[in-house]
Amino acid sequence: MSTETAAAEFLKKYEGYTGVAIWDVNAWRIGHGSDTHTDPNGSIRTVQQGDTTTPKDAQRDLERRIRSEFIPKIINKLGADTWNNLPQGARVAFVSLAYNYGNVTKPAIIAAAKSGNMANLAKTWITSTYNDNKSLPENIRNALRNRRAAEAALIQPTDAKKKGLLIAAALLITAAIVSR
Secondary structure: OOHHHHHHHHHHHHHOOEEEEEEEOOEEEEEOOEOEEEOOOOOEEEOOOOOEOOHHHHHHHHHHHHHHHHHHHHHHHHOHHHHHHOOHHHHHHHHHHHHHHOOOOOHHHHHHHHHOOHHHHHHHHHHHHOOOOOOOOHHHHHHHHHHHHHHHHHHOOOOHHHHHHHHHHHHHHHHHHHOO
16 A cells, blocks of 8 residues: 555544535635645645535545645655655654644654654654644544554554553653653
């Protein structure tokens, strides 16, 4: 499975689907959390209030954005060599983060990726994003923290038991840092 396809499947789990445009933070969004609509002929336009979409159209827009918008942004931040040397799980995690944030904005994550140490990248992924979104309700912050934990698990896949321990340890470390 290609990185683009794997990323689309991962994103759909977290972004969900809406067939009618809804307001979300700073834009009207449709499909899988997108502020754009891609027509079958490839024309792109900004989502407006009242717009509708189908699952097929939403999939087309998502795939286009991953391929032509987010992967190029990530490569611009990390460099082509770093991107090309990442395991596919880490690439999917980067696409998810960039899709959620608009780009890869954390210098610590960029540095950890460039180091090539996936254990450090997974840990940095959690610790550098834990306190983001402080203005959002707790249930949404927790959902975003869970998404970051799932991305970190993609970066450093392990068996299910070790994965659960890794996530729990990262959350405990982060909680200790926050409570200082």
